[in-house]
Amino acid sequence: xAGVSQSPSNKVTEKGKDVELRCDPISGHTALYWYRQSLGQxxxxxxxxxxxxxxxxxxxxxxxxxxxxxxxxVSTLTIQRTQQEDSxxxxxxxxxxxxxxxxxxxxxxxxxx
Amino acid sequence: GIQVEQSPPDLILQEGANSTLxxxxxDSVNNLQWFHQNPWGQLINLFYIPSGTKQxxxxxxxxxxxxxxxxxxxxxxQTTDSGVYSCAVAETSGxxxxxxxxxxxxxxx
Numbered sequence: 001x002a003g004v005s006q007s008p009s010n011k012v013t014e015k016g017k018d019v020e021l022r023c024d025p026i027s028g029h030t031a032l033y034w035y036r037q038s039l040g041q042x043x044x045x046x047x048x049x050x051x052x053x054x055x056x057x058x059x060x061x062x063x064x065x066x067x068x069x070x071x072x073x074v075s076t077l078t079i080q081r082t083q084q085e086d087s088x089x090x091x092x093x094x095x096x097x098x099x100x101x102x103x104x105x106x107x108x109x110x111x112x113x
Numbered sequence: 114g115i116q117v118e119q120s121p122p123d124l125i126l127q128e129g130a131n132s133t134l135x136x137x138x139x140d141s142v143n144n145l146q147w148f149h150q151n152p153w154g155q156l157i158n159l160f161y162i163p164s165g166t167k168q169x170x171x172x173x174x175x176x177x178x179x180x181x182x183x184x185x186x187x188x189x190x191q192t193t194d195s196g197v198y199s200c201a202v203a204e205t206s207g208x209x210x211x212x213x214x215x216x217x218x219x220x221x222x
Contacts (some may be wrong), residue, residue, distance in 0.1 A: 104156035
């Protein structure tokens, strides 16, 4: 596609449920990032994939969060046993091999009730 | 990790005014980017500028890597320029991009 695609655009879930958020990066982009943005706050880094290298998971806030990237393309961010503090917009971004402009998707707005 | 500070946190302008936004960072970087987040939350890349100066229409940016800061200039501001302007940096090639808290810009007609 022309841009980074994220789905769903909105997700409402009950506390304690698991959720999966999907990101389709721009074709040919080998770098993929996940960020989280709470209301009125800056972007918080979660995880970074670069080609076949081991991902940088240093931003994941707890072991309830995990992410994978299959075939160097599509990525899924999974949050297990969701908590109300997980409510935020989850943003995915991709770029060509490092040190090139980053392009963001429109995000998934997650609300945990 | 690297620290990123942006100033001012908030800025209100009248349409047609010029402005300068600043991004300071705590360590050497080899990747610096400026983004605009519109009121609907969409993030648009404005500049990839680890050093030097670039211009795109009414916007320009300068990064002085040796002094650890970058500036974003907006000239003849328009109401559509409103939103949050964020700076993001990475210390070394292939490392994660860290964002500042952003500057909230409001341009009034």
